[in-house]
Amino acid sequence: MDMNQYLSMFIDESNDHLQSLNESMMGLEANPEDLSIVQVIFRSAHTLKGMAATMGFEDLASLTHQMENVLDLVRNNKLRMQDFIFDTLFKSIDALESMVEDITGGGEGKADVSAIVSSLQAIVRGEVPAAGGAAAEVTAAAAGNAADAQVYLDEFQYSVLEQSLQEGHQVLYVDVAIRKDCQLKAVRAYMVFDLLERSGEVVKSFPSVQDIEQEKFDYGFSLYYITQKDAGEIQKMILNLSEIDTVTAVALDQESLRQMGQESVAATAEAPAPAPALEAAPAASNASPAASAHGREENKAAPARAGGAPSPSRTIRVDIERLDVLMNLFSELLIDRVRLEQLASEVQNGDLTETVEHMGRVSGDLQNIVMKLRMVPVDTVFNRFPRMVRDLAKSLDKKVDLIVTGADTELDRTVIDEIGDPLVHLLRNAVDHGVESIADRVAAGKPETGTVHLRAFHSGNHVFIEIEEDGRGIYPKKILGSAVKKGAITQEQANAMSDDEAYQLLFAPGFSTAEVISDVSGRGVGLDVVKAKISSLGGNVTIYSTPGKGTNFSVQLPLTLSIIAAMLVRLGSEKYAIPLSSIVETGIVKQSQIRTIHGNKMLEFRGSHIPLVSLSKIFSIPDYDESTEEETEIVVVRKGERLVALAVQDFIGQNEIVIKNLGKYLPEVQGISGATILGDGQVALIIDPNAFIK
């Protein structure tokens, strides 16, 4: 079998499973009693093991195998989750991630994981370090109650019952209710057990025998029972005892046993951890009330995914390059359409015109779909953040809840690929500098756990991504004070600045040195880089902050980078496109308005002098030169605060254009940022206005 063929599929699916492992582990951490999440984790680890073994990645397979051993104990209630186990499992997932990364990079996925493996093995042997021990016992005790209140068969008991059935014994499910007026119900129950033990074996009862002996039960109990007698006989036997209200004994066959077994597991899993467990949770793990509330919300989703047959996948994976090819072919089609429309209007044949019009409508719809195929939910970027925030909060000794909304908001692939790093930066900022330490929060009268919201939503032609926390907020005065001290602005400038302008200073390059920022508010480390990146995507960042209450970074992004609005201009026989986003305005100037200052042509524009750039000279346009004209059309473009006027011959009009690069052989041409194909099939170059502004 040719493995290479399956490698990319393996990598894709491994990444999916790793992501699911990370997410589920986070969910479990928020709600350690939820065994249904353990099931999901177990399944992901198991699938990963199988795939890795098939592909021959032994290290990967053996590590997942060790994880499985631990998880198996957990899901069978033989082991309680606790900090040490969480940490070890998270480390294992990290190790798996780096192995898969290695495989992605062409490696063999080998890694030294002996330390993690021995930790996992120690956990299986029950040797959990003492640190978490005491807390774990509390949880275990509390959870014990919770679990025992439910019907539950573990795998061992299940297989005992199944085997008995195969050997021709009867397996009964017996439900006994003792009369409410019974004085010594524990004694009654004991008599029932005693009677049953004489002619068979009680495999499992609930509540447990100990609890029944201590009268820790209401008036009823249930049990699984193996015997040679049939259900009716047993029922009669028990009813012969006094003070028994009702008895139901049901004989189970293989099928119903299996069903009962599954139901019992599900019942345990779904049982919301009752009060005692919840009370224990904050003591045992560092889950706060808010966190566990959040956890329970996630819970609702988890069993839904865990239970029920896995629905067949409704999506397929497509190589992004194939989509590019599709888009290229499609633009070819558009060009032919334009040509056909021209021919049809010349020929003036009714049928032909109608057909061409219909084709126009179909291709319009097609264009929409082709564009939509490139849209990817932001979830693909967001999904790594919960884990990152968890780790960060832990290392900073803070309590932080990350609440993600709008993860299904879609953006073009080109934007998605670029937006990850800036968001990581902003989130780190929010956790590190925005959310206060636990002590500070308590002192400020806030809950111990800080909340960071990560939201994405559509608005018009843009997508907004917001990162908002309820931390200490930013004080404009402190920023201004620091900026003056640094010499970035003068005191007078500072006095005249609004709060918004003060916040903008955080994005200034001068502010990116750590020591200045920690003086102010701990903000601003590398924010200039974030701003630059987002600007290069055609986006924008704004800050809203309420001192003492929190800060909101709002990132505005275009839906796609591959299509932009542009102004098409003519210079002699050549056509160029100028991105609309950098155009301030267009106009006409007379030759007499152009002055020469220090050998540079300048133009008076709205009260100030701005440079006039001659595109015809810079690009050596063969058949146009504005200096021979009386009046010249200009396009005023902007980079930050600076303006420049570009002289052109004619405006052709505004158009949506598809951006293409110039190919690998011409990666960078001065003043040109790419090319686009016009309706007539001709290539027009896209002008990079930034290149003309120094």
Next chain:
Amino acid sequence: MAEDIKVIVFKLGTEEYGIEVEKVQTIERMMPITRVPKTYSFIKGVINLRGVVIPVIDLRGRFSIEEAEHTDQTRIIIVNVNEMEVGFIVDSANDVIDLNRDIIDIPPDVVGGIKAKYLDGVAKIGEDRLLIMLNLSEVLNKGEIVQLESLEG
């Protein structure tokens, strides 16, 4: 034990050149070219090849042979070398031949005005037919051009 290779044959002036067929994507008739300013003079511009923008080089210009008027015979050979897609303008291209690697000789210093470094070798086919095999990686090596120009400038 040399194997046979298939070679696309094209003409610049009177000389015949060869490019291995697997490096050639397609051969196109002359089409409108959009000039790209501020590049080397031998880069004629970019074309739209079925939705993909591809730079086009005049091979005469690249080898410092006097440029010629384009005719009906002029072709653009689209090659794909080191993941770079580039079009070569040539005088004509209308032959594919099988060549045994054994008959490709190390080129002399200069062939038809082209420096040896651009060449993989020269193959003698038939009585008096010489085929000059191009070393495409070198032809598309821009670092070398910058050096050359700064020396001459």
